[in-house]
Amino acid sequence: MLRSTILLIFSLFLLTQCTKKDGSGTVTIQLDHSVAGNAFEVDQLKYACQAGHTYSIVNLKYYLSEIKLTDKHGQIISRGNIHLFDIQNPASASLNLDNIPDGDYTQLSFVFGLSEIQNVDGGLINTLENINMEWPIPGDQGYHYMKFEGRYDSLNTGIVRSFNIHTGATKGNQNYLEITLPIQTLILRDNNWTIHLQMDLNEWLQNPTTFDFVGHEAIMMDQSAQEIIKANGGTVFSIGSVKKT
Numbered sequence: 269m270l271r272s273t274i275l276l277i278f279s280l281f282l283l284t285q286c287t288k289k290d291g292s293g294t295v296t297i298q299l300d301h302s303v304a305g306n307a308f309e310v311d312q313l314k315y316a317c318q319a320g321h322t323y324s325i326v327n328l329k330y331y332l333s334e335i336k337l338t339d340k341h342g343q344i345i346s347r348g349n350i351h352l353f354d355i356q357n358p359a360s361a362s363l364n365l366d367n368i369p370d371g372d373y374t375q376l377s378f379v380f381g382l383s384e385i386q387n388v389d390g391g392l393i394n395t396l397e398n399i400n401m402e403w404p405i406p407g408d409q410g411y412h413y414m415k416f417e418g419r420y421d422s423l424n425t426g427i428v429r430s431f432n433i434h435t436g437a438t439k440g441n442q443n444y445l446e447i448t449l450p451i452q453t454l455i456l457r458d459n460n461w462t463i464h465l466q467m468d469l470n471e472w473l474q475n476p477t478t479f480d481f482v483g484h485e486a487i488m489m490d491q492s493a494q495e496i497i498k499a500n501g502g503t504v505f506s507i508g509s510v511k512k513t
Contacts, residue, residue, distance in 0.1 A: 291370040291458030295337065297465050299353055299361045300508060301328070304470045310355065313419060313428070318474040321481055323420040323431070325469060328355040329401065330414035333382050337368060337451075338375040345369065350386065352397055373454040376463060380501060381413025381444035387437055403436050405489065412436045413444055416472065420481045431481045433472065434488045435497055443494045445501045454510050464508035471504040472497055 302308060303315045303325075313324040330353050336346045351363045381387070387410035392398040403409035416433040435443055454461055473479045477496045487493035 291456075292367045293370070293456050293458060294460045295365040295368050295373075295454070295456070296460070296462045296513070297332075297335070297351075297363050297365065297376075298462055299363075300464050300466045301355075302466065302468050305468065308469065311418075313421060315470070317420075317470065317481075318478045319480040319482070320423050321420040322424055323481070324418045325355075325416070326419065327415055327417040328469075329353060329412075330380065330416075331382055331401070331411070332363075332378050332380060333386060334377075334379040335363075335365065336375075336377045337365065337373045337454075338377065339371040339373050341371075343371070345371075350382070350392065352401065354397065368456060370456050370458060373456065374451055375448055376451055376465070376507065377446070377448040379444050379446055380505075381435065382411060383444055384437070384442050387411055387442075387444070403488075409437050416469070422482060429481070429485060431484070432486045432488075433484075433497060434486070435494060436488070438489055438491050438494050441491050441494070443491075443498050445498060447501075447505050449505060449507050451507060451510055460513045462509075462511050462513045464510070466506045466508045467504055468506070469504075472500050475500055475503050 308315065308325060311324055311326050313322055315323050317323055331350060332353070333350045334346065335349045336344050338344050345368055347365050349363060349365065353360045389410060391410060398411065401411045403411055413435045414433070417431065419428050419430050421428050437443060451463065476499060479496050479500065484490065484493050
């Protein structure tokens with residue numbers, strides 16, 4: 269009887285070990301926006317850019333896609349998210365990456381905008397939000413990557429004009445950005461974490477090239493202007509705090 273009981277306990281132990289699942293958790297990406305490192309207010313004509321104008325932000329929408337986490341062993345975890353941020357929708361400032369396996373994660377990477385595989389006419393779910401991001405030029409141009417819109421006081425002369433920095437695939441050119449950022453201390457152990465991903469809007473307008481609103485109030489089909497914004501995008505994003513939640 270004792271021997272049978274011991275065998276039963278041992279069998280149950282083995283069964284438990286064999287069926288035990290590795291832990292996982294949720295990583296939340298919190299999108300934080302600033303101008304020159306300071307939190308910004310919508311529709312306030314008070315921000316200085318390198319070209320010498322004072323400007324405001326009236327509208328900001330953009331896509332993040334192909335979001336991936338890489339662990340210290342080089343294993344890449346992808347959830348294939350396509351996320352639309354809209355400044356008018358506060359809930360869109362965060363997105364969840366669910367069921368991320370336990371691990372020590374060292375990198376966050378993503379596409380700013382949409383790759384050519386995803387960025388085709390009618391390629392996204394037919395929601396009003398996606399429809400409003402469609403590229404209006406005839407042809408297979410897909411969707412805007414970003415709508416960054418506002419007003420500027422031209423060289424602070426009191427002459428106020430509007431600008432529309434609309435980025436996307438232009439004349440067959442792919443202008444999306446592939447961003448990879450290092451992460452410090454994200455040790456997932458069957459728990460949840462939040463990564464604060466920071467966007468400094470001023471960096472779209474400088475570094476390495478000064479972007480001047482004058483002559484570039486609308487850049488939808490201006491590939492040279494698109495390339496300036498794309499190159500400047502290399503310093504737009506950074507990682508802020510990384511916290512267990």
